[in-house]
Amino acid sequence: MSKFRIIIAICLIISSFNSCKDENKVTIKGEISNLDYPYVIVTHFSTDVLTVDTxxxxxxxxxxxxxxxxxLTIFTFYFNNYNSSAIVFADKGEKISIKGDATLxxxxxVNGNEINDDLTLFKKxxxxxxxxxxxxxxxxxxxRMENTNQGILSENEKIVRLNSLNHELTQKAEDFVRxxxxxxxxxxxxxxxxxxxENPTTLERVLKYLEGEASNFPLxxxxxxxxxxxxxxxxxxxxxxxxxxxxxxxxxxxxxxxGKYVVLSFLSASDKESKEEINVLKNEYNNLNKDSVQFISIYIDSEKYPITTISNDSIPWITVAEKKSWASDIVKTxxxxxxxxxxxxSPDGTIKRRNIPAHEVKKAIANGAKWS
Structure with missing residues (x-):
């Protein structure tokens, strides 16, 4: 074989190799407004290894x-020092674009393939x-950060409004899935x-809509x-x-x-709302028959352990400081x-109310006693 032919063969091999490398490349271009930091963090898993790039x-x-x-890989782009983020779905050889506002x-x-395009259409x-x-x-x-109340709505009114918006959004999503x-x-x-x-029957219902590729998708x-x-x-x-x-x-x-009513309360030792919740629970507890009711408060702070502020609250019932915090078994279970x-x-071991407001505990137990 002549030197010329050898050179051509080597060039073809290199070209083929580079072509294969390019086929595995994904390109993601973005333009995000209202960025307070001069960088964006992007993460994704590759063969069970988390890759983090700046x-x-x-x-x-x-x-x-x-x-x-x-x-197919899931990329997460973090903006403004992790205060907001965007999810991107991308496969090898694709070119993806991201555009929007970091505060929204x-x-x-996100556009560039069917999954991103469909999700963006839903957003629009x-x-x-x-x-x-x-x-x-x-x-x-x-x-929460400034310990104030901005706007004309009270805190409770904002929560009610948020629940209403979330309900409307899930209805739109269910319609899309259907x-x-x-x-x-x-x-x-x-x-x-x-x-x-909170209601697994809702999740179960929407999952039953799925067919074909979506039904067999790992997620x-x-x-x-x-x-x-x-x-x-x-x-x-x-x-x-x-x-x-x-x-x-x-x-x-x-x-x-x-044989007793049990109130499981999950709290934080450093959270203002949890401290307020304890005060309301104390009031409820003081007006209940201690022989028929047991309160148990479980602290799941992730930043400090052992928790030293529990004793300062003078809680008259059982308290637990979970070492594993949000990774603890009871939190998952x-x-x-x-x-x-x-x-x-309830006394027979049935879960009567999830996410029951502290101020409704006494009333709920009284109603339960009437029904039993």
């Missing part, structure tokens, strides 16, 4: 990200609703808007398993068994309180996503 941004919030992947992450538009069709919800959430966040049962975007919407629902199976798990601690279910060690180093078990959070359990 991207510099241009004067107009522009950035460009290029990496190699071999299958739910409205950030419900832009007014999503914008109202985002602005209300931002307002409530400022209230009309698009085989789209992967339907699975993503179910995961985003129905996964943390769908995860959602089905999650739904079955949530049922175990839903209203009407028998309380899942638990065993805990309280702050007196005594072991307590769920079966120890058979009872499907707890935020604090304060109360669960009322």
């Amino acid at each position: 991207l510099k941004i241009g004067n107009k919030g522009q950035f460009n990200y290029r990496t190699s992947i071999d299958t 992450p739910d409205l950030i538009q 069709e419900n832009e007014a609703l999503l914008k109202q919800r985002a602005e209300l959430l931002n307002n409530m966040k400022i209230d 009309k698009n049962p085989s789209k992967i975007a339907s699975v993503i919407l179910i995961n985003n808007l129905f996964r943390d629902t 769908t199976e995860d959602l089905r398993m999650h739904c079955n798990k949530v049922k175990l601690s839903a209203e009407g279910a028998h309380l899942p068994y638990f065993q805990l060690v309280d702050t007196k180093n005594d072991t307590i078990r769920s079966i120890d309180f058979s 009872y499907n707890i996503h935020y604090v304060p959070y109360n669960i009322l359990i």
Whole structure:
């Protein structure tokens, strides 16, 4: 073989190699406004390894990200020092674009393949609703940070308004899923808007709409398993068994309180709302028959352990400081996503009320006693 032919062969091999490398590349270009930091953080998993990259941004919030992947991958872009984020679905060889406002992450538009395009279409069709919800959430966040109340609505009115907007949004999402049962975007919407629902029957209902590719998608199976798990601690279910060690180093078990009403309260030692919740629970507790009721407060702070402020609250009932915090078994078993959070359990071990307000505990127990 002549040298010329050898050179040509080598060039073809290199060209072929580079072509294969390019086929595995994904390019994601973005333009995000209202960025307070000169960088964007992007993360994704590759063969079970979390990759974290920092991207510099241009004067107009522009950035460009290029990496190699071999299958459909979920990228998370974090803005303003992790205060907001956007999810991108991308496969090898694709070119994806991101555009939007960092202060309105739910409205950030992602385009470049069917999943992103479908999700962006849903956002556009419900832009007014999503914008109202985002602005209300931002307002409530400022209230918590500054310990004030912004705007004409009271805190309770804002919560009622947020619940109303969330309900309307889930209705829109369910309608989308019903009309698009085989789209992967339907699975993503179910995961985003129905996964943390208090009522597992709602999640179960929307999952039944899925067909074809969407029904067989790995996330769908995860959602089905999650739904079955949530049922175990839903209203009407028998309380899942638990065993805990309280702050007196005594072991307590769920079966120890058979025949009594049990109020499980999940709290934070450093959270203002939890401290207010304790005061209301104390008032309720003082007006109940201690022989027929047992309160148990479970502190799940992640920043400090051991928790030293429990004793300062002078709580007259059982308290538990969970070492594993949000990763603890009881938090997972009872499907707890935020604090304060109360669960009322009847003397026969049935979960009567989830997320019951502290000031309704006495009334709910009184009504339960009448019904039994």
